[in-house]
Amino acid sequence: MTTFSITHAARSTDHEGVTDESSLEGRRAMVVCDQWLGSDGYAGMKSLRRAGWDVHVIPEWEYVPVRWRTGPMKALGRIVRPAAERQLRNELLLQAKRLAPEFLLVFKGRFITPGTIAAIRRVGVRCYNFYPDVSFRAHGPHLPRVLPEYDWIFTTKSFGLVDMREQLGITRASVLMFAFDPDLHHPMRLSARDEETYAADISYIGTWSPKKETLLAEIARQRPAIRLRIWGEQWYKARIADQAFRRAIAGREVIGAEFVKAICASKINLSIMSEQRVGASKGDQVATRTFSVPACGAFVIHERTDEVLQLFREGEEIVCYDGVDDLIAKVDRYLADDAGRRDIAARALAVVRARHSWDTRIGDIVAHHDQSVRRRQPEVP
Numbered sequence: 001m002t003t004f005s006i007t008h009a010a011r012s013t014d015h016e017g018v019t020d021e022s023s024l025e026g027r028r029a030m031v032v033c034d035q036w037l038g039s040d041g042y043a044g045m046k047s048l049r050r051a052g053w054d055v056h057v058i059p060e061w062e063y064v065p066v067r068w069r070t071g072p073m074k075a076l077g078r079i080v081r082p083a084a085e086r087q088l089r090n091e092l093l094l095q096a097k098r099l100a101p102e103f104l105l106v107f108k109g110r111f112i113t114p115g116t117i118a119a120i121r122r123v124g125v126r127c128y129n130f131y132p133d134v135s136f137r138a139h140g141p142h143l144p145r146v147l148p149e150y151d152w153i154f155t156t157k158s159f160g161l162v163d164m165r166e167q168l169g170i171t172r173a174s175v176l177m178f179a180f181d182p183d184l185h186h187p188m189r190l191s192a193r194d195e196e197t198y199a200a201d202i203s204y205i206g207t208w209s210p211k212k213e214t215l216l217a218e219i220a221r222q223r224p225a226i227r228l229r230i231w232g233e234q235w236y237k238a239r240i241a242d243q244a245f246r247r248a249i250a251g252r253e254v255i256g257a258e259f260v261k262a263i264c265a266s267k268i269n270l271s272i273m274s275e276q277r278v279g280a281s282k283g284d285q286v287a288t289r290t291f292s293v294p295a296c297g298a299f300v301i302h303e304r305t306d307e308v309l310q311l312f313r314e315g316e317e318i319v320c321y322d323g324v325d326d327l328i329a330k331v332d333r334y335l336a337d338d339a340g341r342r343d344i345a346a347r348a349l350a351v352v353r354a355r356h357s358w359d360t361r362i363g364d365i366v367a368h369h370d371q372s373v374r375r376r377q378p379e380v381p
Contacts, residue, residue: 028054028099030125032092033107035059037256040132040288040358041107043181047362048105056099063088064111081111089116096120103128103369106150110140117149126369129153130176131160132288136168137279144168144279151372154365158307159282167279176365177311178288179358180295184256187297187349188264198258198265200229201335204272205254205262205289208234211275218324220245223331231262263296267341268334270327271302286311291356294318294348299341301330311356317347 029048033041035057048055061067064084065077088111096104103126106112117127129150134157136143147153148168154176155161164170190198204216217240220228228248235249254262263269271293273284285307293300294317302308304320312318319334321327334341 026054027052028056028101030056030058030092030095030099030101030104031107032058032060032104032109032112034061037184038181038259038292039107040130040178043179043184043358044105044107044130044362046181046183047358048366050359051362051366056095056101058088058092058095060088060109060111063091066111085111085113089113089119092116093119093123096123096125101125102373105130105365108132108139108143109146110143112146113142114146114149117146121149121151126151126372128365128369130365131155132178134274134282134284135277135279136160136164138277152368156286157280157282158285159280163279163281174368176361177356178286178291179356179361180288180291180352182295182357182359184260185292185295186260188257188260190261190265194261195265198229198262199227200262200266201227202268202270202331203229203231203262203266204270205231205259206272206274207232208237209275212272213238213240215272215324215327216248216270217242217245219328219331220248222328226331226335229262229266259292260296263293263298266298268331269293269298269300271300273303273305291352294345294352295357297345297349299334299345300348301327301334312348312351315344317344317351319344 031041031045031048033039033045035042045055045057064081065073068074068077092104092112093116104120106127106129108131109129121127127150129147129152131147131153133139136147144167147164148170151172153164153170153173155164155173156176156178157163158175161173161175164173202219204212206212216228216230219226221242221244224244228244230249231252231254233253235251238245238249269289271287271289273287276283285305289300290302290308290311301319301321304322308318308320314320319330321330
């Protein structure tokens with residue numbers, strides 16, 4: 001198991017090839033995040049690097065075995081999990097003491113315990129959490145207890161502020177939307193092989209849920225001639241037997257560059273929001289794909305929500321639907337209007353590039369941090 005430190009900043013090199021580190025800004029942070037291309041944490045970590053920070057990364061999954069897939073390995077993972085979580089705690093505290101970072105930024109952090117965050121704060125490190133999910137009660141036992149320990153929580157849900165305040169007594173929180181990864185999410189030229197693999201009239205990329213299954217199965221039933229592709233995990237749970245629907249299920253996830261290829265190869269990308277879960281007062285209003293799909297220069301039909309309409313102008317920068325009948329009508333309309341799809345996609349691309357990259361979000365986090373530090377400093381007489 002490893003941690004690693006990455007620095008991205010201006011360096012000067014003399015004629016003998018010796019790097020001058022004196023030009024580095026010297027600001028340091030620790031980040032707990034996943035390390036797969038396309039994850040929020042990985043994108044945020046890279047943006048922090050681009051902003052000139054020395055970033056020390058500690059991936060949870062290198063300590064806690066959650067990706068083991070066979071029954072015996074999953075059982076073994078559950079047995080060793082308490083010891084693995086202690087190892088993660090020890091490493092976080094060790095590095096916090098050794099590196100003395102300005103802050104720790106945790107992306108979700110389902111395996112981090114309350115005592116870990118309390119101990120890191122005691123050594124003088126401010127601790128922030130970026131929490132992306134609908135509910136903080138559906139992802140293991142630690143989150144409801146550890147979230148109150150953070151100095152600040154950035155939640156992607158406006159209703160999350162209410163849920164945390166009413167259920168956990170948390171008031172040190174603000175909304176910070178999802179964003180796209182500038183390194184990954186951009187228009188991509190596809191090869192003939194890519195077109196053959198990913199081409200679709202309509203596609204949906206995301207994890208199975210009953211709501212999504214019902215909607216997508218109805219599209220397949222009413223428009224069996226349309227090429228529908230469904231990518232993501234847990235679609236083996238689908239029970240609807242319609243043959244057109246079953247053929248549309250790819251049976252696997254697409255991440256990284258493959259995710260972008262699947263988006264760019266689809267005439268219409270669907271953005272269906274996750275439903276309400278235990279511990280949440282509402283279902284999703286926006287999601288990562290709200291920003292990543294337009295950032296790829298692709299056309300999206302998005303579930304209509306109050307929040308998405310605050311971000312995009314409907315009919316000009318985004319197309320929204322209410323219910324299956326409205327969705328099918330929009331599908332029929334825009335499959336027949338290539339120019340209309342291109343125009344809306346181009347305007348949406350301009351919006352997200354201007355306002356919704358991870359570089360912008362990290363700028364907001366750093367600004368919050370700097371303001372918090374200034375408030376704590378005593379005034380000089």
